[in-house]
Every structure is written in C-alpha cells, then in structure tokens.
Amino acid sequence: MKPAVVSVAAKSGTGKTTLVVKLISELKRRGYRVGAVKHDGHGFSMDKKGKDSWRFTEAGSDITMVTSRDKIAMIRQNPDRQEPPLEETIARYFGEVDIVITEGFKKNTLPKIEVHRRECRSELLYRGESHDPNLLAVASDEPLDLDVPVFDLNDTSGICDLIESRFLS
Template sequence: MRPAIVSIAAKSGTGKTTLVVKLIAELKQRGYKVGAIKHDAHNFSMDREGKDSWRFTQAGADTMMVTSKEKLAIIKQNPDQQEPPVRESITRYFGDMDIVITEGFKKNDFPKIEVHRKERSPRLLYRDDSYDSTLIAVASDSPLQLDVPVFELDDALSICDFIEERFLSDRRKQ
C-alpha cells in the first residue's frame, strides 16, 4: 500500500517546520510509520567538512551511506542537476511508511494544509492569490471563513484527527 501524502505549505516564516514536528510526533504517538521530506531551495549539505563521509563524496562517490544500528543516511549525487520529482522520491524511499509529510513544496499536486500567520501575511497562498483544489485545510493564528476546515495553528491534535480520518482510516497502526 502506498503511503498517504500530505503537504504543509506556506510562505516563509509562518511556522511550517514547527507544525510538521508536532504532526510527526503526534502521528508517531498514534502508532503510524511517518516519513518526512523537506524542500530546500538552497544547496544544502549534510556532510561536514573533514568528516569521512564528506571526504568520500569529495573524492567522487556517486552514492555514500553512513550506517549505525539506529540510523542510516544516504547521500546520492544528482547527476541531472535538477530536483527529482517528489512523487518519485516518495515511491523510491518511503514505500514502507503509512504517511509522508512534505514541507515547502508549494506547487506539488498533493493535498495541502496551509499554515497562516496573520502578522506574516494577511493573504493566503491558495485562496487569496489563487485557487488551488489541493488545499484541504488551513492552520491559522486568526479566524478565517473558508471553504475548507480551519484549525488553530497550535492545535496539532485536531489536525492529526483530520489527517487520520481523511487519509489513515484504512491503515494498520504499528
């Protein structure tokens, strides 16, 4: 069974990461296998200069893995120099998850929960600027009248209830 996918999207500085962390923790507490993908528009680096893994990739390793009894991490060079489609990454690396939460992929076609902070921007991305049929809910620090459910920004429990009911009702918990 493919994992359910929910995107947390918003303008920068609204609290996407804080919400994603709360959702992951709550979904794990409820017994689900949870994956997460963060979009980074910058050229991130997981390696620290001088570490063995950094030295391996600097030497030209196309794929490098660090393993321990608790974790594994893969650094794979991207020869295309183009960002791979997120759906392809989910299919390839997250097949054993119940749900994958993506953060920062504003233009994907996955169901989206928009994070909104009135002080950051009075306008929503997916209703004020343009209509996006993938918007399924909004987490906001101010009341809004919309055609989708609106949750308090800090109410991760209710947002998880919504996600669970909508996407995970047919999944077995761990």
Template sequence: MNPPVVSIVAKSGTGKTTLLEKLIVEMKSRGYRIGAIKHDAHSFSIDHEGKDSWRLTQAGADTMLITSPEKIAMVKRNPNDQEPPLDASIQTYFNDVDIILTEGFKRSAMPKIEVHRRERSPRLLCRGEEHDPTLFAVASDEPLELDVPVYDINDANGLCDLIETRFLS
C-alpha cells in the same frame, strides 16, 4: 501502493516546521510510521567539511551511505543536477511508512494544509491570487472564513484527526 502524502505549505518564517514537529509527535503517539520530506529550493549539505563522509563525496562518490545501529543517512548526487520527481523519491525511499508529511512543495498537486500567521502575511498562498484545489485545511493564528476547515495553529490533535479521517481510514 504509495503511502498518502500531506504537504504543509506557507510562506517562509510562518511556522511550517513547528507544525510538522507537532503533527509527527501526535501521529507517532497514535502508532503510525511517519515519513518526512523537506523541500529545499537551494543547495544543501548534510556533510561537514573534513569528515570522512564529506571526503568520500568530494572524491566523487555518486552515492555515499553512513550507517549505524541507530540510523542511516545517504548522500546521493542527482544526475545532471536535476531534482528527481517527488513520486520517484517516495517510491524509492518511503515504502515502510503509513503516511508522508512534507514541508514545502507549495506548487505540487499534493493535498495541502496551509499555515497562516496574521503578522507574517494577510493573504494565503492557496486562497490568494490563485485558488489551489488541493488545499484541505488551514492552521491559523486568527479566525478565517474559508471553504476549508480552519484549525488553531497549535491544534495538532485536531489536524491529526482530520488527516486520519481523510487519508488513513
């Protein structure tokens, strides 16, 4: 059985990562094991040119693992440059966590919390031109009248209470 997944969505520069950091810290303080997935629509590299791991990947390794007593990192080439389905990545890499918090995946069918900042955009992604039924809360820097609960953008404790009630009880 897969752990529950909650996606934090917003327009770029709204504060998704900042909210995720706060949620992870709060959920860890409650004793949960947390998985995190960051969606990147562009190409990225965790290798640094000239380092051994980079050299091995450049040489053609399809999977390259770096291990240490503290952590493990993997670089795995996607066949045919196709991003695998999120469900497949979750089944493969996240069987040891209680919940997964993602950043991005705004077009997915996962339950979502949208981050809203008045100065960034007057309209929400999930309650703008389209009505996303997977939205279950908004973290905002201004009061909003919506069909889902609205939390202060800094209320990680309240949002974690909601996540716990909905997904971990």
C-alpha cells in the same frame, strides 16, 4: 505499499517546521510510521567537512551511506542537476511508512495544509487568485472564513484527526 502524503506549505517564517514536528510527534504517538521530506530551494549539505563520508563524496562517490545501529543516512549525487519530482522521491524512498509529511513544496498537486500567520501574510497562498483544489485545511493564528477547515495553529490533535480520517482509515 504507497504512503499517504500531506504537504505543509506557507510563506517563510510562518511556523511550517514547528507544525510538521508536532504532526510527526502526534502521528507517531498514534502508532503510524511517518516519513518527512523537506524542500530546500537554496542547496544544502548534510555532510560535515573533513568527516569520512564527506571525503568519500568529495572524492566522487555517487552514493555515500553511513550506517549505525540506530540510523542510516544516504547522500546521493543528483546527476540530472534538476530537482526530482516529489512523487518519484516518495515512491522510491518511502515505501515502508504509512504517511509522508512534506514541507515547503508549494507547487505540488498533493493535499496541502497551509500555515497562516496574520503578521507574516494577509492573503493565503491557495485561496483567492490562486485557488488550489488540493488545499485540505489551514492552520492559522486568526479565525478565517474559508471553504476548508481552519484549525488553530496549536490544534495538532485536530489536524491529525483530519489527516487520519481522510488518509489513514
């Protein structure tokens, strides 16, 4: 099964993570299986220095997995040293969910919801010079006159209604 995918993108500090968390909670409340992918352009570490899994990875393990009754975590070294295509990542790891919400993948060609805050940026990323046909909606703290639906930043239910009608029905 191939999950639906919706990206939440915007300038840093606009509230992307807050919106993604609310969308995940609401979609779970509606009974969907939800996955999430966060883009990190700066590099990251999920392992804690000194823990067994960190030691395995430091020793050279290509794949390290930690399992428990409640969670499974995998740390996989990326031998290509290039960021894998988002579509490939979703196809490989998210076959068991109904929808994947991504955050921060600004340059993908997937349906997008842009988060807009007047104080952070006056212009939108995906309208104007850079007209992205994949813009699904905008979540904003101010009214905007656009060719796509504009939701209040706190209208999680309305945004999920749109996602549900477009991708999950």
